[in-house]
Amino acid sequence: MSTAIKERAATRESASAGGGALAGTGTLVRFALRRDRVRLPVWVLALFLGTLSTASSFKTNYASAKERATVAETMDSAAGLAMTGPRHYLSDYTYGSMLGHQMLGFTAIMVGIMSVLTIARHTRTEEETNRAELVRSAVVGRHAYLAAALTVAVLANLVLALLMAAGLGGMGMEGIDGKGSLLYGLAHFAIGVFFAGVAAITVQISGHSRSASGMAMAVIGAAYALRASGDVGDGFLSWLSPIGWVQRTYVYVDNRWWPLLLTLAAAVVAAAAGFVLSTRRDVGAGLKAARLGSPHASPTLGTPLGFALRLHRGLLVAFGAAALLFGVMYGSILGDAENMIKEVDAFEKSIEGIGGQSVAESFASVVLIVISVVVSIYVVMAALRPRAEESAGRAEPLLSTGLSRSRWVLSHVIVAAAGGTVLLLVAGIGFGASGAGSTGDGGLFLKLVGASLAYAPALWVCIGVAVALFGWLPRASAVAWVLPVYGFLVGYLGQILQFPDALNNLSPFGHVPQLPAADMNWTPLLLLTLLAAGLVWLGLAGFRRRDLETK
Known part of the structure; x- marks a missing residue:
């Protein structure tokens, strides 16, 4: 018996030396993709088909340039800007700028929710159900779970981005070209990865998956509120929101790429913070200590x-x-x-x-x-x-x-x-x-x-x-x-x-x-x-x- 234990320990040490804190990440990624073989495709296809159907409806509902100009004039109000995006899109209201103005902020929320739920499902939920402790007793590094979850979230957002770029670019609509479509898709990738990074932090703070998801979704809500307030005002508050950053790519209008770099840099920082914070807690616990209850239950x-x-x-x-x-x-x-x-x-x-x-x-x-x-x-x-x-x-x-x-x-x-x-x-x-x-x-x-x-x-x-x-x-x-x-x-x-x-x-x-x-x-x-x-x-x-x- 002791010989078998020693052999398993030697195998574990050998594998850990090769993979370190990330040992077993590839296996966990494949396992997570198998578990989400229905869930993630449904998310991705729903967002993709919803975007294409919306773009197609613009062509049906606003067939002439005069109708689109009327929409732009209507949207140039406090209510319109709060519900959609920054005023600069209205300067040339083609089908493309209409899509970026009216849909990018909304789909950014949905992509963020998809990323948050993915991270929580494959990290905190695994710990909460005690499966992570069992898996980590084998040859699995300390950071493997979080790395695998982030990898799955990145892959899901990348597939969505490529589908959007190809689908929109192939519609042949006025104002929706290939370059702008690629930027539109990558904007969703950037915001999705950012909120995945946010979730990587919140799953370290709370010991419960629902609380961790709730905190991350509160960040999404705050980002939307800051964006809305900034777009109605002088724009300053919008620069405090990652949703405001991706909207300021001004896709199909100016096609600015650098706001995506800002979003991705913030995503890397958030993910790195998640890895650092994970070393400051025990498996199954959160950084936020559970409050001591009353010695007598009500x-x-x-x-x-x-x-x-x-x-x-x-x-x-x-x-x-x-x-x-x-x-x-x-x-x-x-x-x-x-x-x-x-x-x-x-x-x-x-x-x-x-x-x-x-x-x-x-x-x-x-x-x-x-x-x-x-x-x-x-x-x-x-x-x-x-x-x-x-x-x-x-x-x-x-x-x-x-x-x-x-x-x-x-x-x-x-x-x-x-x-x-x-x-x-x-x-x-x-x-x-x-x-x-x-x-x-x-x-x-x-x-x-x-x-x-x-x-x-x-x-x-x-x-x-x-x-x-x-x-x-x-x-x-x-x-x-x-x-x-x-x-x-x-x-x-x-x-x-x-x-x-x-x-x-x-x-x-x-x-x-x-x-x-x-x-x-x-x-x-x-x-x-x-x-x-x-x-x-x-x-x-x-x-x-x-x-x-x-x-």
Whole structure:
């Protein structure tokens, strides 16, 4: 036995000497790519096809130079610049500059989220589930996990960049040439790698993957807010945002490459900081020490619902701050809504189809779709928490007591449903207060608060789908993320790009009355609530019948 141990130790030392702290990185990269063989292609193809379809819609909706000039004039307002990008794009509003102006900032957020989730999944989640400790007991260097995760993120962003460059360059549209398309694609690569570097830091700070992802996404939100504030003002704040950097490539207008060097340099610094910080903590721990709790648990903590609320508390607070920020930010531009959409055919047709007593109300109904989709991200994460607890082996000890499976899952469902409703209320209050102030219409406050709460049944359907998948097909639980993504595509972009109504009917958000512009209709809300309850019941039935994943 001692001889075998000595031989394994000698083998480990020999391999470590050859690879050092990065030993085993290549194997981990191949393993990560295999695990993400569905997840990453879906992300990349969705962003790629979404970009191409948007560019194609520009040619359909704004066929003449006069129409594009009208759009440029409309976008040259505080509201337009805050939602899109810097004013310089408007100087020559071709299809290319229109794409860079209106889409680059939005897709930069999505690329950032893809990178953050990839890094967290292959680093902090591995430690949180104790798999990293097992793997690192073999011939794997200290930095191999982080290096492998960064490599996968870089490869995903590079593939996306090349697809965008080739796809846009081959469309043959006016103002979209090969050089600009290559820059457009590499801008996404640069911003994606930067946020991967940010995630490399946050996964060292927190001992939990959800907290680490939340911190990195907060950086994405702050970058977007700084960019919006800077583009409306003198531009200084935009230079504090990496999203502002890539937008200042002025793709298809000036085609400036040097902002990408700034973004990539910052990405290298962030990634290097992540490697340095990883040496200052133990495996499974975070730099931020866990706060010592009370020596005596509160009575509520001893209940399933109280314990679930404690687990979700940090995520709920983070999304509450984000929801309030989104509400206030969008409410502040309601006063400029009429000027922003005036004489823009695509916007006017969308608003006319909604109805409403004023343009502000019609525009607000579209914004509420975006806010509700942001909140749906929280409810899906919260509804899938039982799956994470089961995979980590923490569900088994709980369920070995007198706690039933149904009560355990329902505790998370109740927190997700109630938490999502509270987030809608918080966003509605911020949206209503800011919107009433920007329009001078005090009666708009209660209308927007009530309109935001109308989306609660749609959120509950998202929870029901997640629970049903968890109960019957736990390995396919990630499919629940299709609802928020699809809801945004058909609910927001679909109205601008004139998607068929049949596509909107496939989304739970598409059945919510578009308050405050439309009249209230309780029937679809009741049906959505019943559907959500049925899906939760179906998921509980499946969970009671299947085996529990054990460690």
